[in-house]
Amino acid sequence: xxxxxxxxxxxxxxxxxxxxxxxxxxxxxxxxxxxxxxxxxxxxxxxxxxxxxxxxxxxxxxxxxxxxxxxxxxxxxxxxxxxxxxxxxxxxxxxxxxxxxxxxxxxxxxxxxxxxxxxxxxxxxxxxxxxxxxxxxxxxxxxxxxxxxxxxxxxxxxxxxxxxxx
Numbered sequence: 001x002x003x004x005x006x007x008x009x010x011x012x013x014x015x016x017x018x019x020x021x022x023x024x025x026x027x028x029x030x031x032x033x034x035x036x037x038x039x040x041x042x043x044x045x046x047x048x049x050x051x052x053x054x055x056x057x058x059x060x061x062x063x064x065x066x067x068x069x070x071x072x073x074x075x076x077x078x079x080x081x082x083x084x085x086x087x088x089x090x091x092x093x094x095x096x097x098x099x100x101x102x103x104x105x106x107x108x109x110x111x112x113x114x115x116x117x118x119x120x121x122x123x124x125x126x127x128x129x130x131x132x133x134x135x136x137x138x139x140x141x142x143x144x145x146x147x148x149x150x151x152x153x154x155x156x157x158x159x160x161x162x163x164x165x166x
Contacts, residue, residue: 017082018060021124022069024048027061030123034102035084035095035130058084071125081119081127090163092116092132097160109154113140114147116154 021027028048031037037050040057046064049057059082072078086092096118099106107127108119117131140148 016058016060018062019079019082019122019124019126020066020069021061021063022066023123024061024063026123030104031059031061034098034104036098066124079126081129083117083129083131086130086132089116089132089159092118092130093159093162093164095130096156109156109159111150111152111154113150113152116159118154 019027024045024047028039028050031050032039037052037059038054039048040051040055041049043062046067047060047062050059050061051057084095086095099118099120104120106118106120110117110119113134115131115133117129120128120130122128140150142148
């Protein structure tokens with residue numbers, strides 16, 4: 001990557017994602033009912049906004065151009081996945097329990113050294129990553145200080161045991 005511009009401000013964050021969906025109610029059942037986001041606002045039957053912790057919205061959903069539509073076919077550009085960052089490993093374990101209870105299958109589960117992640121699809125076929133970051137002091141690094149991320153299988157049983165009474 002080559003640029004003459006200075007780096008972006010280090011406290012900049014991705015604030016929200018807005019998804020085109022085929023069915024608002026089905027999407028709300030998933031993001032609200034299964035994952036537990038709170039509905040903050042609706043625009044009639046065509047759009048809805050959800051959040052965690054009282055923020056105005058982390059996820060926007062709309063059918064403005066997609067009502068009744070289908071996911072893009074393989075081999076086309078578009079969203080690979082949205083990523084939802086959980087504050088702790090126990091919170092990620094709770095998310096896994098919610099998915100299991102709702103019968104939502106996983107596409108994968110990985111330990112990346114810097115994070116642990118669950119991969120799945122929402123009802124519209126959008127990729128979703130649910131993850132938590134390990135503390136930065138625990139991130140694997142090369143001898144020169146560069147990150148040494150990996151993709152190893154995530155032990156789901158150990159994750160499910162997180163936060164459970166012995």
